[in-house]
Amino acid sequence: MPIKNRFAEMQADITAWRRDIHEHPEIQFETHRTSALVAEKLREFGCDDVIEGIGRTGVVGVIKGRKAESGKVIGLRADMDALPIHEQTGLEYASKIDGAMHACGHDGHTAMLLGAARYLAETRNFDGTTIVIFQPAEEGGGGGREMCNDGLMERWGIDEVYGMHNWPGIPTGEFSIRAGTFFAATDLLTIEFEGLGGARGEAT
Secondary structure (H helix, E strand, C coil): CCCCCHHHHHHHHHHHHHHHHHHCCCECCCCHHHHHHHHHHHHHHCCCEEEEEECCCEEEEEEECCECCCCCEEEEEEECCEECCCCCCCCCCCCCCCCCECCCCHHHHHHHHHHHHHHHHHHCCCECEEEEEEECCCCCCCHHHHHHHCCHHHHHCCCEEEECCCCCCCCCCCCCCCCCCCCCCCCCCCCCCCCCCCCCCCCC
């Protein structure tokens, strides 16, 4: 029996979503257009509930599976914000916003999670509940913390959260995974040096 590849059928739509988001990048918590687009799509897909404004401009979609025996609640997370970089790629779908660009692939993350949400809402062939989480301000703004402070984990009783990040160095069709944290965070640090100064002398 042939296997129907629903994601292959959605590829053109997912590509179009990514390019639209890429053309309209928004920085940190200013993801108003992107958040509105995400919420509109989640409602269009038939999610059981769509909540906006979690962590200021974050969006959450709730998708209940056909089976509910386990009561398990799994979160799938993507980031939506862009970087304060002026794009010079010359692509037909290049940024239309001066000083902002999706240079870290969050447009792709958002589009991929929208595709997953559409598939899960259509099929519901899973046990428990899936919470799709669209986070603003991943690039230094602490958007994940803001969403958690707004009760993200407790409100829906989320047991585990899974996310992914594009990695251009990995061959097409492959992905990397390991147990535990992976690309968990970055930190900034300042180092101060103290020492004795030296005087430049003249040779005699």
